[in-house]
Amino acid sequence: MARSESMLRIVLCAVLTLMPAVHAADDTEPARLALRTKQFAQAIASLQPLAARGDADAQYLLGLAIQNGVGIAQDPATARRWLQAAADQKHAAAAFALAGALAVDPAAARTDVNRWLEVSAALGYPAAIEAKQNGTIPLQARLPQADAGVTLRLDFAMWAARSNDTAGLEHLGVRNVVDLRDAFQRTPLMAAVEAGARSTTALLVQAGADVNAVDRGGVSVLMLGAAQKDIEITRSLLSAGARLNARDATGRTPLMHASWADLAEQIVVLTATRAELDLTDERGWTALDIAIQRERAAAAAALRARGATARLGQAAQARSSAEFDPARTGVLYQGWQPLLVAVTRNDVDAMRKLRAAGADVNVATAAGDTALHVAVESRAREALKELLLAGADGSRRNRAGETAFGVAVRRGDVIAATALKANVAKAELDRGVLTAASTGDLAMTQWLLADGADENAVDGNKDTALMLAVRSAQPAVVEALLAAGAKPQEGDARGRTPLWQAAAAGERDTVTALLRARATVDAADADGATPLMAAASGGHVAVVEALLAAGAAVAHRGRHGDTPLHAAAGSGRAEVMRVLLRQKPAVDVANEFGDTPLILASRLGSPELCDLLLAAGANARLRNRDRLSASEAAEARGFAQLARRLAGN
Numbered sequence: 001m002a003r004s005e006s007m008l009r010i011v012l013c014a015v016l017t018l019m020p021a022v023h024a025a026d027d028t029e030p031a032r033l034a035l036r037t038k039q040f041a042q043a044i045a046s047l048q049p050l051a052a053r054g055d056a057d058a059q060y061l062l063g064l065a066i067q068n069g070v071g072i073a074q075d076p077a078t079a080r081r082w083l084q085a086a087a088d089q090k091h092a093a094a095a096f097a098l099a100g101a102l103a104v105d106p107a108a109a110r111t112d113v114n115r116w117l118e119v120s121a122a123l124g125y126p127a128a129i130e131a132k133q134n135g136t137i138p139l140q141a142r143l144p145q146a147d148a149g150v151t152l153r154l155d156f157a158m159w160a161a162r163s164n165d166t167a168g169l170e171h172l173g174v175r176n177v178v179d180l181r182d183a184f185q186r187t188p189l190m191a192a193v194e195a196g197a198r199s200t201t202a203l204l205v206q207a208g209a210d211v212n213a214v215d216r217g218g219v220s221v222l223m224l225g226a227a228q229k230d231i232e233i234t235r236s237l238l239s240a241g242a243r244l245n246a247r248d249a250t251g252r253t254p255l256m257h258a259s260w261a262d263l264a265e266q267i268v269v270l271t272a273t274r275a276e277l278d279l280t281d282e283r284g285w286t287a288l289d290i291a292i293q294r295e296r297a298a299a300a301a302a303l304r305a306r307g308a309t310a311r312l313g314q315a316a317q318a319r320s321s322a323e324f325d326p327a328r329t330g331v332l333y334q335g336w337q338p339l340l341v342a343v344t345r346n347d348v349d350a351m352r353k354l355r356a357a358g359a360d361v362n363v364a365t366a367a368g369d370t371a372l373h374v375a376v377e378s379r380a381r382e383a384l385k386e387l388l389l390a391g392a393d394g395s396r397r398n399r400a401g402e403t404a405f406g407v408a409v410r411r412g413d414v415i416a417a418t419a420l421k422a423n424v425a426k427a428e429l430d431r432g433v434l435t436a437a438s439t440g441d442l443a444m445t446q447w448l449l450a451d452g453a454d455e456n457a458v459d460g461n462k463d464t465a466l467m468l469a470v471r472s473a474q475p476a477v478v479e480a481l482l483a484a485g486a487k488p489q490e491g492d493a494r495g496r497t498p499l500w501q502a503a504a505a506g507e508r509d510t511v512t513a514l515l516r517a518r519a520t521v522d523a524a525d526a527d528g529a530t531p532l533m534a535a536a537s538g539g540h541v542a543v544v545e546a547l548l549a550a551g552a553a554v555a556h557r558g559r560h561g562d563t564p565l566h567a568a569a570g571s572g573r574a575e576v577m578r579v580l581l582r583q584k585p586a587v588d589v590a591n592e593f594g595d596t597p598l599i600l601a602s603r604l605g606s607p608e609l610c611d612l613l614l615a616a617g618a619n620a621r622l623r624n625r626d627r628l629s630a631s632e633a634a635e636a637r638g639f640a641q642l643a644r645r646l647a648g649n
Helices: 003-017 025-036 040-052 056-068 076-087 092-103 110-122 126-134 146-162 166-172 188-194 198-206 221-226 231-239 254-260 264-272 287-293 297-305 312-317 338-344 348-356 371-377 381-389 404-410 414-423 426-439 442-450 465-471 475-483 498-505 508-516 531-538 541-549 564-570 574-581 597-604 607-615 630-636 640-647
Strands: none
Touching (some): 146 188, 146 198, 188 198, 198 231, 254 297, 338 381, 426 442, 465 475, 465 498, 498 541, 508 541, 531 541, 531 564, 541 574, 574 607, 607 640
16 A cells, blocks of 8 residues: 555544544444445545535545545545635645645646645644745645644644544554644643543543643643633642643733633632732732733632732722822833723723823823723723823724724724714724624624725725625625625635625525625636535535526536536535436536546445436446546445446446
8 A cells, every 4th residue: 555545544544533523423433434444435435525514624634635646536626625625714734735736736826826825824834834934835735744744643633632532542642642732832731621621631641741831822731721610620730730820921820810711619729729829910910900800700709718919900999099199100000000090990080180190191001002992992981081082092003903993893882983983084994894794793884884984895805894794694784785885796816706605605695685786696716616606515505596596507617617516416415416407407517527427426425416417317428537437436436336326327
């Protein structure tokens, strides 16, 4: 057996062992049985429906297998489609592999290669980051070997750890994965602890996992445990030697993380082990300060009961001018200037006294949040009014690039947005409608449109407000934008219109709204795929019916010659196939690889799909470019019974 195929067997065995619990047993068990009996083709066939349902890891592995022709016929176009499906779900490794696949495709644009490389790097994929830094591109999409294999083992280990799948970890070899780290420096033990997975936590600790490992932000294993409800995991980590008073990059201890999460039981466990109560973070806040400022009542009560003291918390609740000593104005008071403290408490009297003493109305936190930002975040209405009357500058942005108005929009606070609007430029309104559309906030979207926001506003990724609304799966927001004049024909950087995106997601109501607005029913993306093809591939029967009723072309051919029938057959969508066949399309159309829908269906090992196509007149004797008929394609996949049935036609 070739090395690549051997590696794929290992990988597939891992992924099929580690299938998440959301998949029913009849989905995973056939694959496991096939692996145990060395029926590799059947294992691939079991992976295919998982990929078709949208499992990003399955799509990634299937794409790699098809790209390399290991255990399945090599088909670069299909491989790219699976890789892109995973990459669209922010699968970093898939985005990198897709860049590699496009790099060796003479028909692909270099810009597409670079774009997917950028996506992968932005998601933290080490190989992509290195490629960017070196000014190179991946030259090929290969099955994971060597270092890439390590990455995959880590992915599967993380998956198993989170799923409490001890068998999966043991299959991988626990001691082989305990020290692996992802792009954010997180370990499998961190994944297990954060998910509250007791069994895998115990297994990893027993195998020698570092209980004091920290991620890129300095967050330790114990900090992650302290922020979860399972106190038994916390106890086990402490027993294994986890450092009780370790600090993350912001100076927070495990006790502070428990306080932030409002977990009184965790606080009891940590303090019983002598966690230091009065340590402060980089802002000068104690664990009790955090509880008070974030209104964590249970945590505050537990900390006070154990003798914790508040520093900033006591000052923030004070109302007397003595607590806001003018002599301290302009000097950080335990991390925050007094005016900001007064704003968080909505204390207008204290604000006026501080201003009279010379306090800057535009004072900001270390994160760049001005008093206006703080007022909006705190929903301090009176403080907000006082700041605006005092001439606070609403155009200032925090380190995240947000104005106070932007914060109000993000939080859906129409009252604050209305108060701030006088100081807002038209461009800020446009940014606001993009935010509101992406979060599916109907009230805010309508308010912004009524006040002059551009219904066709475009963000830095060339996504319109309408596209963002479609992705938020809120038909009412889509209809509001359309009613305001949003253009339904505008496509994204890949040529995918709002209708295409809604069809791919199976959003029937959104599709209906877009069709009523005269969206072009057959607007194809860069690969020539129409909304009908996207809906067919996803198995969205109701959407397929709606598109056909609107005149969608069942005979359309994409960039590689695929029709909607190919999309349904290749994804195993029998119900969609029935709907499409009612339109009496040509059933023997071959794509550029010579594959007919029947050949694709035979590769999946689907008797139902094959029977539907044969009943519609499909010719089982046609051959693809590899000189394989439908029966021979089924035989190559290990579907002997289906192959015999097809050979008789």
